[in-house]
Amino acid sequence: EIVLTQSPGTLSLSPGERATLSCRASQSVSSSYLAWYQQKPGQAPRLLIYGASSRATGIPDRFSGSGSGTDFTLTISRLEPEDFAVYYCQQYGSSHTFGQGTKLEIK
């Protein structure tokens, strides 16, 4: 099973700042089958990024994904108040596993 480790566990930033979230896999993720989801309290997860770097429909361009192999990054270029949430990475190249999440909180 591919284990995904997200860091940091919690990220404290202010609106307008840049956020960089990391997702590291225990083995290579085939074909960059890596997705990112955003989850707000009391809501279902929402797809942000698939294929490591493709934005889902309706996702603002301040969200971007990058990486390949075992190291992936989600970047939010300029934080908006509505971006503070928990973010999960998921690999779907070998069954399905999720990272443990990164909580992005307001500083």
Place this chain on the structure above:
Amino acid sequence: EVQLVESGGGVVQPGGSLRLSCAASGFTFDDYAMHWVRQAPGKGLEWVSLISGDGGSTYYADSVKGRFTISRDNSKNSLYLQMNSLRTEDTALYYCAKGMSSSWLDYFDYWGQGTLVTVSS
């Protein structure tokens, strides 16, 4: 508009059974693989099971293999999860999620709001 509405959650004793349902609308149901994903209170996401569009292939997480059974009725646009021999660690919010394609190796583009399962004596 794609909609996924789960139902069937509740409180059950350890060793008991429960059947979850997910009613789908807004897309051609049998063209897509469907998944169950759960989230224990205050915890992260855990993939549970998936079923192919025609129902012929199913896959399970090791944590539920042999206890849970996923199925679908394409004539009713519905997905199911039969959960037997429930354990306290199965307590979670269970989400129904739509795969992006018919492939079992794909991301999830739509999620329901979840149904809560509590296993407690």
